[in-house]
Amino acid sequence: MSVIDVRGVSKRYRDQLALSDFSLSVENGDVVALLGPNGAGKTTFVKCMLDLISADSGEITIFGKSSKDPRSRASLVYLPEKFNFYDYFTVKETLKFFAEFHGVEKSQVNGRIDEALKKLSIDKFEKKKLKELSKGQMQRVGLCIAVVANKELIILDEPFSGLDPIGIKDVKDICLELSQQGKTILINSHILSEVEKFATKVIILNNGQVKAQGPLNEVRGDISLEERFYDLVKNDSGSEHA
Incomplete structure (x- = not known):
């Protein structure tokens, strides 16, 4: 059983598509980095998962229970950006x-x-x-x-925000230790160079759509994660960053 299973989730705010047919599977012990520029859909997904907002379509399960069921959140802890x-x-x-x-x-x-x-x-x-x-x-x-x-599941929204280099290293060390204990970690972050050092899986979002997803080494290939991210987002024909 997946820790998090997301199938075909879409969410629109009036005329803006925040998430489009978003799917992912997170297994026990994964350290998953959810990456994307501002407005990519990262926060919308986390809010849907925590049932803070409702998706327009699709399904999210956490530990086999619907995200609509409060019991799905009994085994997770969420740290907001601020x-x-x-x-x-x-x-x-x-x-x-x-x-x-x-x-x-x-x-x-x-x-x-x-x-x-x-x-x-x-x-x-x-x-x-x-x-x-x-x-x-x-x-x-x-x-x-x-x-x-x-x-068992730890969700961190921009955990490096406001931290100095020592603090950033502390966070990385703790994430590695928790992962070694079998905990599952989902990180929403802009700091690609730091996430690259300990994430096992990566999801790159832009304009609500998945541009790349999979094990870290497969997503970045023979270049850095930062370069791969730049190529995918900058060259996205529907991107506001193009």
């Missing part, structure tokens, strides 16, 4: 809240939080209020939630 929460909460209070939200056993909460804080190099900020943190530090707090939740 993580935010009550600014008067401390870092540790925030992580405790989300640990409870994701059903982490009380006996494991503190241990998981301490481990996550150290992995993302923000253990010294655990007593700071969120309003005192920089954008990059807030992003690390969000990533801590993904580690603490310990779900």
Whole structure:
């Protein structure tokens, strides 16, 4: 059974086609990079998968359950591009809240939080209020939630946003570690050079349509992922970037 199975999903916003007959299959342990320029349809797909919006046609299943079924989301954690929460909460209070939200056993909460804080190099900020943190530090707090939740499917929307080179390496290391633990990761990102270092599969979207999909090495061929992406998007006859 696929972790994510998408068949013929289409979505239109008035006169704009956001997704056109989009299909994909994500297997257990895959690290899938969803790539595309702004307006390509990446965020629309993630919102459809999380049932935040409804597709016009097609079907999405997660762990064998329809994305319309709340139970399909019981084994996933989603980190939006701009993580935010009550600014008067401390870092540790925030992580405790989300640990409870994701059903982490009380006996494991503190241990998981301490481990996550150290992995993302923000253990010294655990007593700071969120309003005192920089954008990059807030992003690390969000990533801590993904580690603490310990779900089978992790969806990361622009996880490198606001991070310095050390933070980017921390994220890559965590993604690799989670993948080795058998977790499945779906990453929506613009940073192709970083994604290329650890993704196992790649999907390139433009104007709501799949331009390339498959194992990383097959998609990029004998050139870099960045060059392949540029060729596919720049030479797309229907692209606004042409």
